[in-house]
Amino acid sequence: MNYKFLVTGDIHLGRRTVHPSEEITDPDLSVSRSWQKLVDLAIEHEVEALLLTGDVIDKENAWFEALHRLSTGLEKLNEHRIRVYAVAGNHDALVLPQLSEMRDRLENFNLLGRGQYWEVVRHICRDGREIEIAGWSFDKEHTKVNPMAELNQEPSTSPALALLHTDLDGPSDSYYAPTTSRDLADSGWPVWLLGHIHKPEQRQTQSPLILYPGSPHALHANETGSHGPWLLQVNTEGVISTDQIPLSPIRYDEIEISLDGLQDADDWRSRFLTRVEEQAGHGNHSVNYRVIDLVCTGDPDLFETIEKHFQEDSEREISRSPSLYIRRLINRTGLPPADLDHLAGKKDLIGILATLLKDFDHPENNESLRELIQQTRLLKEKVMRYETFKPVLDVTDEETAGPVDAEEKIEELLREAVNEWLTELRKQEIESQK
Numbered sequence: 001m002n003y004k005f006l007v008t009g010d011i012h013l014g015r016r017t018v019h020p021s022e023e024i025t026d027p028d029l030s031v032s033r034s035w036q037k038l039v040d041l042a043i044e045h046e047v048e049a050l051l052l053t054g055d056v057i058d059k060e061n062a063w064f065e066a067l068h069r070l071s072t073g074l075e076k077l078n079e080h081r082i083r084v085y086a087v088a089g090n091h092d093a094l095v096l097p098q099l100s101e102m103r104d105r106l107e108n109f110n111l112l113g114r115g116q117y118w119e120v121v122r123h124i125c126r127d128g129r130e131i132e133i134a135g136w137s138f139d140k141e142h143t144k145v146n147p148m149a150e151l152n153q154e155p156s157t158s159p160a161l162a163l164l165h166t167d168l169d170g171p172s173d174s175y176y177a178p179t180t181s182r183d184l185a186d187s188g189w190p191v192w193l194l195g196h197i198h199k200p201e202q203r204q205t206q207s208p209l210i211l212y213p214g215s216p217h218a219l220h221a222n223e224t225g226s227h228g229p230w231l232l233q234v235n236t237e238g239v240i241s242t243d244q245i246p247l248s249p250i251r252y253d254e255i256e257i258s259l260d261g262l263q264d265a266d267d268w269r270s271r272f273l274t275r276v277e278e279q280a281g282h283g284n285h286s287v288n289y290r291v292i293d294l295v296c297t298g299d300p301d302l303f304e305t306i307e308k309h310f311q312e313d314s315e316r317e318i319s320r321s322p323s324l325y326i327r328r329l330i331n332r333t334g335l336p337p338a339d340l341d342h343l344a345g346k347k348d349l350i351g352i353l354a355t356l357l358k359d360f361d362h363p364e365n366n367e368s369l370r371e372l373i374q375q376t377r378l379l380k381e382k383v384m385r386y387e388t389f390k391p392v393l394d395v396t397d398e399e400t401a402g403p404v405d406a407e408e409k410i411e412e413l414l415r416e417a418v419n420e421w422l423t424e425l426r427k428q429e430i431e432s433q434k
């Protein structure tokens with residue numbers, strides 16, 4: 001007998017995805033629409049229970065309305081005798097406990113581990129089998145406590161599941177309940193379903209299984225790729241399968257496009273767009289909007305022309321149904337196609353810049369690069385404090401992005417600057433050798 005569970009987290013009910021084109025204000029882009037679809041999926045797949053790994057409700061945005069929508073969905077699940085097990089994350093640490101007090105109406109809703117302690121409950125499956133589910137909830141917005149230090153109980157059923165909102169393998173002084181993969185492996189619990197990281201990722205498939213289902217609805221351009229809840233199937237031996245069910249109406253991707261061979265073509269635009277559409281491929285059936293960041297490589301001469309062309313919003317939507325929209329162009333062109341390993345061996349400024357550029361993929365190996373990123377971050381923070389600069393800063397991005405996302409953005413800015421500088425120097429070098 002297989003037992004099915006639907007797993008998701010980081011829904012952030014109350015938010016809506018802002019499409020980069022102001023023209024597009026489809027109600028499908030609101031997260032509450034995705035929550036309704038999630039509820040329908042749980043019913044359609046006749047799951048044993050819906051498992052929520054925290055940050056179901058967004059703390060600041062219209063939480064009263066969000067609470068109402070959440071409870072409406074829970075009632076519908078209750079009508080179909082589907083239970084819901086949840087842990088609170090940093091965003092809904094205060095809201096979810098309120099919801100669990102509405103137990104007279106929402107008898108199927110179980111908040112596990114309220115007050116930052118471990119709670120183990122027994123879910124009784126439709127055929128009578130019992131499956132233990134463990135969970136630990138945030139009771140405030142920030143906590144540096146490692147919850148794993150307090151889990152002393154091993155499961156007494158097979159299978160057994162554990163839910164936690166945590167910063168796994170992050171900094172040990174993280175504000176978001178830091179834990180390590182080692183902690184999870186040592187716990188004796190075979191299946192870990194986690195929340196906090198919006199990128200869907202199965203970190204380990206066994207001993208134990210570690211799954212970040214990610215946000216079911218992509219909320220930000222950094223949340224690239226396919227998003228949706230996961231169907232988890234288990235039996236008495238363990239995990240049978242984990243499959244993501246695409247649900248998000250919007251999908252972000254970063255794709256690489258070479259500008260080589262376009263420079264002299266009269267119809268560079270149509271050839272460029274063909275390349276983009278080929279590279280982007282097809283989304284999936286759930287996606288109505290695709291938003292693309294284009295990493296341009298190869299011949300640098302055309303970059304400026306292309307960038308200017310796509311400054312017009314009307315040019316950015318390059319196809320409809322599903323809509324394909326270019327959000328931004330990232331300049332990684334170089335002359336000739338950069339052999340960074342070779343360039344990095346040079347003893348001049350080009351060598352220094354090429355080394356920096358190479359190390360952007362692994363900043364942990366290069367101390368001066370880490371220092372550079374840190375200094376830039378501090379500078380940005382300083383600038384942010386001046387009212388004068390507020391209008392020119394991308395405030396909407398800062399609102400939705402967490403601290404990690406902000407860091408990534410700085411790295412991207414720096415990377416582009418270093419690349420442009422390197423390309424310019426190499427151009428000059430080639431000129432001078434002519």
Ligand SMILES: [Mn+2]
Binds near residue numbers: 090165176195197
């Ligand atoms: Mn979180």
